[in-house]
Amino acid sequence: MPPGLEGLGVEFRFCDAGGLGEAVRGARGLMLWDFFSTAVRDVWAEAGSVEWIHVTAAGVDTLLFDELRDSDVVVTNAHGVFDRPIAEYVLGAVIAHAKDSRRSLELQRRHEWQHRETCSILGATALIVGTGAIGRETARLLSAAGLQVRGAGRVARPDDPDFGEVVASSNLSAEVGWADHVVLAAPLTDATRGLVDAEVLAAMRPGSHLINVARGPIVDEIALLNALPDGRIAATLDVFDREPLPPDHPLWDAPNVTITAHMSGDVIGWRDTLAAQFATNVRRWLAGESLLNVVDKKLGYVPTGAR
Structure with missing residues (x-):
């Protein structure tokens, strides 16, 4: 029972x-x-x-x-x-990217001491694609941590209480260049399937960071794999086209990628x-x-x- x-x-x-x-x-x-x-x-x-x-x-x-x-x-x-747990996961991913945690782990494994400077998240920008409950909780938490946030949704509107400004997700390639972090928190629908394609990835600013806590098919994985090797962008991925992610999938060894096992809300x-x-x-x-x-x-x- x-x-x-x-x-x-x-x-x-x-x-x-x-x-x-x-x-x-x-x-x-x-x-x-x-x-x-x-x-x-x-x-x-x-x-x-x-x-x-x-x-x-x-x-x-x-x-x-x-x-x-x-x-x-x-x-x-x-x-x-899952709103608050996923928002915390996103904040953790933002901090890990800013503090170059992947590089630190690689250096630790090689027993190599390498001092370097990292970024502050204060004043960094985050575009949250998806203006539902998860996106809103994420916006509130990132704002509290000092980031500037915007939302991207079906309908553009100013003066949103959580996002400030909401831009149209249908025009995402024109909006992602503003953001240090692009957070995907939208439901998978006909309108969002393949939303983050080669055009959107190419429009992301150098050094920016894609975080997907939504559904894998929102991202064109082939386009992402093609975009990663030049080092322009990084990605934190909790969801994928196929789950579990097959052991021979090229994302496992792709540069600048952090992979977790669909656990951001758990x-x-x-x-x-x-x-x-x-x-x-x-x-x-x-x-x-x-x-x-x-x-x-x-x-x-x-x-x-x-x-």
């Missing part, structure tokens, strides 16, 4: 992807733990009784397909759970937080109350201002 749901008279079934077709028959709700799974699409013909699907992630790009979008099934996500206790969030929504659902964190299935995310 999931914690916090005892005594509600609900039957819970547990299964892996292979058993979902049988388990979903007659079920009214579905909690999807593996947010990269396509199992729901595969068993959609068996899921006619399902009214609500909850995904334990902020991104719902793998779940959504045309039949689900066009249905009356409500989709909710883990909006809010701090100690995150599973308990997800369970508590799900339990809250189950109780609301059983009581006939509106659910929290309802995804706009056409947009592919929880709209700004919605819970």
Whole structure:
């Protein structure tokens, strides 16, 4: 029994992807733990009784397909759970880049003492692509650390409370030259797939730093691999086209790249937080109350201002 749901008279079934077709028959709700799974699409013909699907992630790009979008099934996500941890990861990546931590580790491994000067993050610039909850928490934390921030989103606007200015992400190549750090925190949609392409990478300023905590396919990985060898830009990547990243993938050995295993939001206790969030929504659902964190299935995310 999931914690916090005892005594509600609900039957819970547990299964892996292979058993979902049988388990979903007659079920009214579905909690999807593996947010990269396509199992729901595969068993959609068996899921006619399902009214609500909850995904334990902020991104719902793998779940959504045309039949689900066009249905009356409500989709909710883990909006809010990962905002602060991911913002802290981004701040850590910014500091590590400014303090040349990759070089320090290389020198340490060679037992080589090399004094050098590094950069301050005070006054550095960060363009945050994605103006949802994760992007906003990141903007607030980077601002508190002394960086100047801007956002990039679907609609350009001045005087945003968290970003100051929001520029149009559709014109990203004209905007990235302003930034020391380009942070990707947008959902994966048709509009953002391949958004950071060769043109955008070429427009980044020399010495700048790309941070991807969103989804791998937002970046054209081939274009990134071609852009890295000349040393103009560096990258911190937590997400990739294929995960786990294959051992023979050239990004492992690419220059000026820091790789982590899709862990930017996973701090100690995150599973308990997800369970508590799900339990809250189950109780609301059983009581006939509106659910929290309802995804706009056409947009592919929880709209700004919605819970």
